[in-house]
Amino acid sequence: MQERQVMSVKPAGWIILLLAAVVATTPLAIDMYLPAMPIMAQQLDTSIGMVQQSLSIFLAFFGISMLICGPLADHFGRRPLALLGLSGFVMASIALSLVSSIEWFLFWRALQALCGAAATVVVPGIVRHLYQEHTAKGMSYVSMIMMLAPLLAPAIGSGVLWLANWQMIFITLAGYAAVVLLLCWRALPEISRPAVSQPLHFFSGYKVVFAQRSARADIATSMFASFSFFCFLTAVPFVYIQYFGVDEQEFSLLFGFNVLMLMLANFINSRLVTRQGPQRMLRAGLALAIVSASLLALFNFWQFGLLYTVLSIAPLMASLSLIATNADAMILMKFPDNSGTATAVIGTLRFGIGGLAGPLLAWFYNGTPLPFSLLMLLGVLCIAISQLWHTPAAAAAQPD
Template sequence: MPAPPATALVASPRVTPLLAAVALSLLLGLQPVTTDVYLPALPMLTAALGAPMSQAQLTMSALILAFGLAQMVWGPVSDRVGRRPVLLLGLSLYTVASAGCALAGSIELLVLWRVLQGAALAAAVVCARAIVRDLYEPVQGAQVMALALSGLGVIALLGPLLGGVTALAFGWRGPLTLVTAVAALTLIFIAARLPETLARPDPGATRLLPLLRRWGGIAANPVFRAWALLVACTYGGLFTLLAASSFVYMDVYGLSPAAYGAAMALGSLSYLGGTLLCRRWIPRHGLAGAVRRGGVFTLAGGLLIATTTWAGLPAPWAVGAVLLSQCVYCFGHGMHQPCGQAGVVAPFPQAAGAASALAGLLLALVAFAVGRWLGGALDGSVRPLAWGLAFWSLMTVTLAWTWVQRTEG
């Protein structure tokens, strides 16, 4: 067998499934760390910086938009130069931006630092998705991704709890300082333990015209479209929870930051349970079969919050209904995400970075639209959260029960 060309990068045999799962958990876990840890402090920083609701929501939606757009750059670059250089640069920028967020003196500066944070976060997430395709075939990749997302679930479980505690102890800057520490530790781990996984870089991956044709081909692929839309819609519901829940739980129902963190942690625990069940269902039912079953939980969560909000339950019961709806929806989300993340890159072993980036852009556009809508829709009631979650649950199950099922044909 001829030796690979000198420019080729050979995927290291040292990347065991356990190492891959831990690395993926940390890299993908930065996304809930970025969005969830500071949620208990969101009403506090809104008041401290004198920010209107639209600007407070911009700290979430602008980050997500930058996150989506930057993936379109990081994905092709990682296909050209490898995953490791992109990860090290992106994680370094992410650490700096996180420190900037913690030190920001105005809402405008905070939004700017969050934009840079989102752009840097994109490098970690797009490379993590591509690494799965570098190392594994789709079904095995989905199982490793489910294991990694179980680790992400643990991170998401601890994030709001720690965010609530640090917000009570140190004010709104406390959770953002915690994010900076997590960023630095992740950078150290990846630099020390994760080797290159891309066996053969593509020197033409960043050429504009071929890249546009590649994206066009990816977007035209019906398998990609089905899974990318599923991932975007299920995240649309999750982002509705993330962006609206702190105001609903804390401002409408009067929960403390610590109690709110505990409520979000229950949702993360449910998400973790969904990923664990997903790992059992994938070998038995395949990717499409797993999300078909997961759709039952997604729909139940959306319908529950819509019907109980419409019924106008009194406050103690209403809080319980919102919390139960959140947990059931997150359980379904824990099944859709591992399958969807593997499904979007499955048809493209030689362009996993570009496919991951395109799917990430779609997800970010959905989340940005949700954030901008909530900036004007939040009215001191639970209704925007309820109607938004119900809408995205219907969109998700429609895709999970129709278009996604046809990908197996």
């Protein structure tokens, strides 16, 4: 495969901002409507659990789409897939604003996820081409900028809900994606194309990734970290708004505080990881996660107040960020020739297992935050088991 060097068309800084804007469509689609969930349940004549299922459906279909679109991006090029994905995302967002039943809402959320993943899966390949051996630095820039989306999304959603209604949240989302689509049409380059047309093989790269025994523990670690994170994300509207009785504006502030903790963790990691190494940073995050998740479960078992839940969730979110970031980095370092496929594996498992959070929370629902606290603790304990597996497995692993 030969690469066309076209990155000089636009300054690298503009390209990074544009790529972060593309990636931001996902957290915006996930977080903007969280404050509106209780109102949506009333107006769509359904339960809060069914509305929460829309988040799980989005995550599940996002993971499926990444699995499919990773090889498609390598075969057909990243620019066409990004434009097609953003176009479908705009149309699905508009359709979501027009639904009158929960069934159609769930259908269009699934389509929105399929299209959103098609757009975002192209980003790591472009960053890798732009930064070469400094890919981690480029991805850090994209992540730091993209983190503004989940920080601002609930506040934007609350503001739109205050000014208009929940339907306008999805119109706003469609407008944002339309602007990003226009900018991509004008500025997003195509970095690689096959010199000679070759058959499209979906599974050969995935076989290489899953056959690498030394990577399996880190893949499991990344997956369970995402499970804990999405348990929080799915349950947080109920926990903060319905159980503890905060209003939509207070919810956005509390949610933003957790996102700031994620950003702080990324900042600390970027300063220390070159000296301490990703494995040591991961285990430091795991130690903090075990303590924080245990306290969260105990506080909710004893039915303590909102402050205790907030102060235990904040370090837990930071620790999950440390765990996931360093696990993902170690996975990608093991596959220099299959990093795109490895990225798709990480994303597919991350959003796929995230899709289990909603059904499990609905199954164990008892009107208190205890089920979500215990599920988050379960995810952290599974990470610990994966890391215990990591040490002997890595030592014993031979090239497969």
